[in-house]
Amino acid sequence: MVGGLSGFGMxxxxxxxxxxxxxxxxxxxxxxxxxxxxxxxxxxxxNLVNSLIETGxxxxxxxxxxxxxxxxxEGSRGAxxxxxxxxxxxxxxTTQIIGMSATLNNVGDLQQFLKAEYYTSNFRPVELKEYIKIQDSIYEVDSKAENGFAFSRLLDFKYSSSLQNTDPDHLIALVTEVIPKYSCLVFCPTKKNCENVAEMICKYLNRDYKKLKEKEKQDLIKDLTNICNGKLCPILRRTIPFGIxxxxxxxxxxxxxxxxxxYSLGTLCLLTCTSTLxxxxxxxxxxxxxxxPYVATDFLKKNQYKQMVGRAGRAGIDKAGESILIVQEKDKELVQNLVHSxxxxxxSSLHLEFNKGIRSLLLSLVGxxxxxxxxxxxQFMCGTLFSIQQQLLPKEKSLWDVTVEVLQWLKQSGLLKERANGHSDQNGQHNLEITPLGQATYKGSVDLAYCNTLYKDLKKGLEGLILESCLHLLYLTMPYDMISQCIPNWMIYLKQYSCLSPGEQQVAALVGVPESFITKKASGQVIKKDVDSSTVCRLYLSLxxxxxxxxxxxxxxxxxxNLSRGFIQTLLNSTASFSSSVLHxxxxxxxxxxxxxxxxxxTKRLTYCVKAELIPLMEVAGVLEARAKQLYNSGYKTLAHLANANPEVLVKSIEHLSRGQARRIVSSAKMCLAEKAEALQEEVEELLRIPTDIPPNHASL
Structure with missing residues (x-):
């Protein structure tokens, strides 16, 4: 979005x-x-809105x-x-709010909350037809038909008995009706299923598929190998030649x-993907x-279904779009309810997890x-979506009861206090004040469940902060919510611990994970005195x-x-974000x-995780590590070099860079440079500005 809008900004x-x-x-x-x-x-x-309120x-x-x-x-993000x-x-x-969604039902509640006008349209640039497939029959979703489905056609594809066993859902038949001429997405319930389906389809495709856009596919393989330091996932190496x-x-x-x-350029015609796409x-x-009709083991929700099928139909490219949901006989009734519900x-999500959202909200209101x-x-709570949906409240409690209860919890947790002079207003209500810990928690956007633990960890860290390397700091900034995704491999733990310097091994001892514990775990011995599991996991992820x-x-x-590349990148991004929060x-x-x-x-090292010379280039929207290396090696070593580049020359200098991408990169670089220049100019003007409280005859430069 930043890259796309920078051109307009310039x-x-x-x-x-x-x-x-x-x-x-x-x-x-x-x-x-x-x-x-x-x-x-x-x-x-x-965070941005909080800071704008605070600074007036x-x-x-x-x-x-x-x-x-x-x-x-949707959970904590919704709150x-x-x-x-x-x-x-x-x-x-004076601020206008515009909200957009294709999957909203109770619009009235949101209108009331936002005090908004409502505009809706069924217009779609490309018509979407929805189908379901049961065995080898395809039915069109039709609310007027009996049972909600109208028979459309039988699949016309000859399956051998071995292929029938390998592909009982007839995926190969469904995709080959479309590819390679048109594009296709196959949504799978799990990541592993994505990989298996991609491989299975390629195994039975005609070899002629390899001849289409052969050079572009080889270039893609080369690019992927380059960005992965000479390595490429063997599954991608096998599937990309088929355009998958x-x-x-x-x-x-x-x-x-x-x-x-x-995929956008047509080099790939089929992606097997998870619902996140x-x-x-x-x-x-x-x-x-x-x-x-599942995401992992959970049955699809209507909103999820609509988001997925909404991918069908390429405006300006296709005249039609269609979705096909593969259904087993046992799920037929559930799917009928799904597509017609x-x-x-x-x-509102404010009340979830023991009023977690309300606690955070009230803390920041006082702060x-x-x-x-x-x-x-x-009075503020009366203006929330939660207040409009008071059916979410426990039957025996009012909104006032919940407000008072949460304020009491914040005081007991040491995040709020009553003003020291003890004065109360005419109704006997004491003024509320935020404590230093409460101020730090809301300013850092730290989860209230972890603020006391973070404070104790940072306090303990001061007793013996080891700065021989960044390991100790990484431990202190490791997000607490990543711990649930960590199951240490004890042999790997021991091996990596053994590679640490004596000073780095001391970090493990300081945080409470002694070498003897790791050794015993790796050898499968019974441990009488166990170590805190969250500490063990945080150190493992820090390694x-x-x-x-x-x-x-x-x-x-x-x-x-023995972790996925994607998990490590998620860990890196989460830690960079939490490191920024801990800093505040x-x-x-x-x-x-x-x-x-x-x-x-x-925080800077975690954000970019590249050699220092590449960091200025990676500040540009759309430039990741691989592209930054290409640009640097081609002589574009600074932001100014990139901002002054000719997109046409850039296309010729950088392999596999389209004109559109080149224009966006140059626009983003110009915007980044303009933003920095503007910031410096503002700083100069701020320094030269004469304070208004100094008499004119006393003002001097």
Whole structure:
């Protein structure tokens, strides 16, 4: 999105600033000459709104566009989105909010919450026809037909008995009706199933498929091998010559980007993918096939189904789009209910996980001084989606009861307190004040479940911080919510521990994982005194990132720890983001002053995880490590070099770079350079500005 809009920004004179992961200045630079367009994730958008309220700039926010508005009902991210919108509505009368979604049901609740007008349209650039397949029969989804399905046709494909056993769902028949002339997406329930289906289809395809766009496919294989330091997944090596690849979170960002580009250009005609592609990437197809009505082991929800089938139909390319859901006889009734049921309603997520969202919201309200009395907090709560949907409340409790209960919990947890002078208002209500720990928690956007643990860990770290390498800092910034995804391999744990220097081994002892424990675990011995499992997992994951920062080779690290490349990249991105949060947490607590400089540098290393000379190029939207290396080796060594590049020359200099990509890269580089120049100019003007409280005859430069 940043790359796509930078071109408009350069032409029309506005700045495009990215707020994602650890990127984005909080508070943002106050622009006087140019307006800024912030492209933000939900979490960073919330931080941005908090900082605008705190610095009195919220009224300068002209327009907020929320894509996929139905995410309001999706767990903790939905709660953060609701907090953000509620704060904007409460604190600014001039900001316009536009929400967009293709999968919303209870629009009335959202209209009331956002005080909004409602516009809807059934227009679709390319008509979509929905089908289901049971055995070798295909039925069109038709609400007027008996049982909701109208018979369409029988599959016309001759299967041998061995092929029937290998492909009982007739996937090969379904995809070969479309590819290679048109594109096709096959959604699979799991990552492993994606890989298996891609291989199975290639095994039975005609060899003639290999002859189509042969050079482009070989170039893609070469590109993927280059970005992976000479290595390539053997499955991709076998499937790409047929124009087929898998796409899921087990791939690195660079690999996914290359595969997406190749699919968009027609080099690849078929992707086997997981449901995440439906919501996150704009890769439409002539035909979308749903391998099963499941995501992992969970039956599809209507919203998920609509997101997936909505990929069918390429505007400007195809005249039609169709989806086929493969159904087993046992699931027929469930699928009938699925395709004909209304979309799921969108419900507030603030109350989930023991009022986790409400706790976080009320803490920040007091921290931002938007509300300092229980009555004021309650007034704010009356403007949330949660208040409109009061059926979500326990029967015996009112919204006021929940508000008071959460404020009490925040006081007991040491995050809020009543004002020291003890004065109360005429209703006997005490003013509320945020504690230093509460301030650090909300400023760092730290999960309230972990704030006390983080404080204790950082405090303990000060007793003996080991800076021989970054291992100790990595442990302190390891996200607590990644622990649940970690099952240590004890032999690997011992081997990697043995490779550490004596100083690094001391880190393990300091955090509470002695060598004897790892040795006994690796040898299968019974341990009488166990070690805290979360500490063990955090150290193990820290060893993964420690190896990655040393080697800058995700393939080698994945092999060493027997983990997927995609998991390691997710771990890296999550730790970079949490490191940024811990940095803001420490900035609010003077006792942690020593961490500020250390975490600033660590966050930068985690964000880019490349050699220092490539970092300026990777600040450009759409430039990942592989592309940065290509640009650097071709002489584009700085942001200024790239901003002044001719896209036509860039296409000739960089292998497999399309004109569109070249234009976007140059536009993004220009935008990045303009943003930096603007920031420096603002700084100069700020330094030269005469304070208003100094008499004119005393002002001097």
């Amino acid at each position: 032409e029309l004179g506005f700045l495009v600033e990215e707020y994602a992961g650890s990127k984005g200045r909080i508070p943002p630079i106050k622009r006087r000459l140019k307006k800024s367009l912030y492209i933000a994730t939900i979490e960073k958008g919330h 700039q919220i009224s300068n926010l002209g327009l907020v566009v929320v894509d996929e508005l139905h995410m309001l009902g 953060i989105l609701e907090m953000t919108l509620a704060k904007i509505l409460y604190s600014s009368k 690849a898998y796409h899921h979170s087990g791939l690195t960002s660079d690999e996914r980007k290359q595969i997406e580009e190749a 439906a919501a996150g990437v704009n890769l439409p197809a002539r035909r979308v096939i749903l391998r099963a 209304p979309l799921e309603s969108c419900y 931002l001084k938007m509300a300092t009395k229980p009555e004021e907090v309650y 993964v990132l420690h190896a990655l920062l040393k080697e800058n080779n995700i393939w080698d690290v994945a092999e060493k720890f 947490f420490c900035e609010e607590l003077s006792e942690f002053w020593v961490y500020k400089a250390l975490l600033t540098e660590l």
